[in-house]
Amino acid sequence: MGSPRTLFDKIWDSHVVDVQEDGTCLLYIDRHMVHEVTSPQAFEGLRNAGRPVRRTGQTLAVADHNVPTEGRDKGIADEESRTQVETLAANCAEFGVPYLEMNDIRQGIVHIVGPEQGFTLPGMTIVCGDSHTATHGAFGSLAFGIGTSEVEHVLATQTLLQKPAKNMRITVEGPLRPGLTAKDLTLAIIGKIGTAGGTGYVIEYAGEAIMALSMEGRMTVCNMAIEGGARAGLIAPDQTTFDYVKGRPMAPEGADWDKAVEYWSSLPSDEGAAYDVEIKLHTDEIAPQVTWGTSPEDVIAVTENVPNPADINDKNKAAAVQRALDYMGLTAGQPMTDVKIDTVFIGSCTNGRIEDLREVAAIAKGRKVAEGVRTLIVPGSGLVKRQAEEEGLDKIFKEAGFDWREPGCSMCLAMNADKLAPGERCASTSNRNFEGRQGRGGRTHLVSPGMAAAAAIKGHLADVREFL
């Protein structure tokens, strides 16, 4: 028996193809997801060098960032967006990469499609030219975002040159109470460690509150590992994981399934495995979260007030807070629940799954969206949309006055037609509140789906617990 290993160590060790003298490893990549924004230059590179895609079967492509969320039968109006999506389709056809086209029921956000199809499995290495690839870590797979040059490297070689990350464990103890969701946990963690706190680490999330989450909730937590600076988040696979995966179109079956479950069951960190850093939180200290600034670390409980730069000692931090307040149009000391909103966006790879939509429906049922508030509910995939409609959630949304759309990334980053106007303020279930993220001059407050629904109904940021 060797020394005790973490979940990360085990996945890493089983994927090393070669080690160079300086410790750089050639790491095998099991699954590669491709979307239209970060792949055209990679395919062009392959074409120029006359290289094929090494493992087309382990690659899956889908367009998500540029797709419209309404009027899809008319195609994509914006010429550049249309060109990018058409380029992906043409590249996939040329190189033999499986591609889910825009009107396929399985189309959706790449990080929602992978798990739904059983393309994402425990114990794997998974990459995509997208920082929110961290989402797939919920299955106990090492999943991280890469740039376009690395997309090309994986397409050509099915490997990446990497050095191992350090191990960080974040344990969240305590039960989840009503109104407290996976989104609140992940935001509270970022608030605690900071947006660069996880740089150089892979974060393993553990503890009672994490393990009690559904797969949907676990994906929400891991999705935002990158907002804490970590390229990847991980959660040990367990029965919840296996139950989610079983029967998915690309999941193993029969004897392979049994063998896979046996292997996946060996992956959780060994007793006594060493972590470079350990962080602990308790759900008692976490209330529903909301961001006030322009970095995901600018987060507080909804019951708190906007912070004051004068209270901060670090001059760079104080300057950043002042800049954020100016951009956000907020005043130090103002209660968060006084902040009026114009728009509510519900969706994204963070919160565009069925469970998120159920959370919204529970708040929306029998209530009305406040006068003058624009709302978008964008399901994460065609399959999420269909399931929501089968459950009658769309009727609840429409009766309450929410706009029910087609699947895609939408206003999370506003590459399609869904965006904020300058000065518009949005309660958003997405993952980034950067300046201009949802549209030039737009102001974003990151919240859970229930909190977004509560804001839509009140017309200002609100504590979801008032609705429970």
Add this chain to the structure above:
Amino acid sequence: MQKFTQLTGIAAPLDLINIDTDMIIPKQFLKTIHRTGLGKNLFDEMRYDDNGQPIADFVLNKEPYTAAQILVAGDNFGCGSSREHAPWALLDFGIRCVIAPSFADIFYNNCFKNGILPIKLPRETVDQLMEKAERGGNAMFTIDLENQDVVDPDGNKHAFEVDEFRRHCLLNGLDDIALTLQKDEKITSYEGKRADEAPWVALQQG
């Protein structure tokens, strides 16, 4: 990839922490299917007003920084999205080196694939360099990757660390896909072993 050996140029001070890749190149410019042409939109929302006119007091709009080849910035530079359009935009503008106390992992990695050298230095050193960069055209910095140091306008040398393999690739302008393809046999042998141990991994070729 363009080699990086030694660079002498103007350094522009951008004294902000957490400069994210959405700031470096906003999403409306990610619709391109090419790597070039993004320089004019580098830092677009900080650099131009709502009418597309240059904002006079933004550093890269001021002389001599319009010709900057080095950027000095605050902590956690390049956080957020994995978009390689961020280093492409920097490169297209003419910036080949970024100096900061810390970088986000994906951005840091992407730089090396594009002939850009990201240099991590202690915060106090970066604060000093930020001040010296304020002197503009009279203050040239020299970056020497061979010797691993930054020579500031006053002739002080600041040593920096860089991963040996990445340094080697930058100094020689190496394409790492070609390097990896030399290990094709090892990859094939790994795939064979993996097919026995975890037969569910290798899905049928499309």
